[in-house]
Amino acid sequence: MKNKNIITKIDHIGLNVPDINRATVFLLEAFGAEIIYESYSRELPPLEASGELASALNLAPKATLYSCRMIKIGNGVRIELFEIHVDGQREPIKSSDLGLIHLALYTDNMHEAIQKFEAAGGKMLSDPNPFLFPAEKGDKNFFCYGLTPWGTTIEFITYPDGMPYEKNNNLYK
Known part of the structure; x- marks a missing residue:
């Protein structure tokens, strides 16, 4: 029987955190998480999202990406951590x-x-x-x-x- 669903699973969940390094340490200590990879590092210059990028990612104007890291907890879903800051952040x-x-x-x-x-x-x-x-x-x-x-x-x-x-x-x- 062919799978009727085009979507087969949740791949990952994105979380924006105020400090990616502190959040990573928390997730490692609290849940035994492991870092899979880092797609954007704090060693790079901050990336201000504007125009099409801000629109495509549903970011507020002038939102700035500082870091992005993929982690996983056990055999479950992966979590993509972002550190994005913007004036007026809720x-x-x-x-x-x-x-x-x-x-x-x-x-x-x-x-x-x-x-x-x-x-x-x-x-x-x-x-x-x-x-x-x-x-x-x-x-x-x-x-x-x-x-x-x-x-x-x-x-x-x-x-x-x-x-x-x-x-x-x-x-x-």
Whole structure:
């Protein structure tokens, strides 16, 4: 059977951070991330985006790129870190704002993941909680949210009991 989907997976997620070196150290310490490559280095002159480049990348006028680095966490999706600054730059969004609101990381050991996250400088917003929705509930299924030092929301998630929707794939048809 031929795959009906033209899109086959999420390749990477882009995050703009205030200091790429500090963010990298945090991700290495908190999640055991590894650097895959650096596509633009702080050793190069800052690159001011204007005209077509700013438009193509959806950047504010006069946004300046200082560095860009690709990392990965475990076998999951890659994260492209950017350090882009511009006058009037806004604070990170909250989960109630529009747009990409969090990055969820699966763990087999919730307590150790939280401990490493906090030791690296992350701030937890709660202890692990049972899932809220029936399609996700299980006795050992938990989630919780935390904030990176630069304010990106991270969700820790574990579901060793599986997800109820997997057992009844007609649940939402």
